Structures are given as structure tokens and as C-alpha cells.
Amino acid sequence: QVQLVESGGGLVQAGGSLRLSCAASGLTFNTYAMAWFRQAPGKEREFVAAISRQGSSTYYADSLKGRFTIARDNAKNTASLRMDGLTPEDTAVYYCAADRRYDMGFATAIDKYDYWGQGTQVTVSS
Numbered sequence: 001q002v003q004l005v006e007s008g009g010g011l012v013q014a015g016g017s018l019r020l021s022c023a024a025s026g027l028t029f030n031t032y033a034m035a036w037f038r039q040a041p042g043k044e045r046e047f048v049a050a051i052s053r054q055g056s057s058t059y060y061a062d063s064l065k066g067r068f069t070i071a072r073d074n075a076k077n078t079a080s081l082r083m084d085g086l087t088p089e090d091t092a093v094y095y096c097a098a099d100r101r102y103d104m105g106f107a108t109a110i111d112k113y114d115y116w117g118q119g120t121q122v123t124v125s126s
Helices: none
Strands: 003-007 011-015 017-023 033-039 045-049 058-059 067-072 078-083 093-101 120-125
Touching: 003 045, 003 093, 017 033, 017 120, 033 067, 033 078, 045 067, 045 078, 058 067, 067 120
Parallel strands: 011 120
Antiparallel strands: 003 017, 017 078, 033 045, 033 093, 045 058, 067 078, 093 120
């Protein structure tokens, strides 16, 4: 049974930082590209960042480049998202996702991901 479990969310003041983690189990982690998406209240889920199976390539939403950093540790079956310079507009539930087939070929496409975590809430206060 595949599980993706996010952690690290919480309440932070504007300008602060958070590091989210995604622990994967039940899959061969290094054969999956990983990604982070987020969904704010009343909005559609949107792409944040993706990383290739071996971690050699990354891709970010244009609006988040320079503030967010995605990484992975294949030895520990974990993916992470470092978020700096947070603003209230970053408030959302953050989800990690795993893609077996495309290795970032369709990084932003929600329907191309095979597994999803349950999400972790990030709230940024002004």
C-alpha cells in the first residue's frame, strides 16, 4: 500500500520560512518523480515544484522561483519543500505527489500523478 505523508506545516508570520517533508512508503521511491502542489481556500489545486527521480532536475512554478526549493533523499524515501519569504498568499494546503511514468514530462499536470498525500496546512499571517 502506497502512502505519502506530509509534515512540517503550521502557522508562520509573513517573511518566515517553513520546510515541508513528504515521507513515502510502499513504493520504489527512486522510480518516482515527486512534486508539490497547493490548494488555497476557494481555489483550484496548483503546481508548486517537481523533482526528477534521481534529483538531477527540478522545475518550479514561475511565481515561486527563488523562494521555494524542492529536494529529495532517495536513501530516506523523502521529499522536501523549503519555503522562504512566505506571504499570506502562500496560505494553502500543500500536497506531495508521486509520478511513476513521466519523470517530470508533465510536471504541472495534476492528472499525471499516481499517488497523493493527505496534505499539510500552511498558514501565513500578516
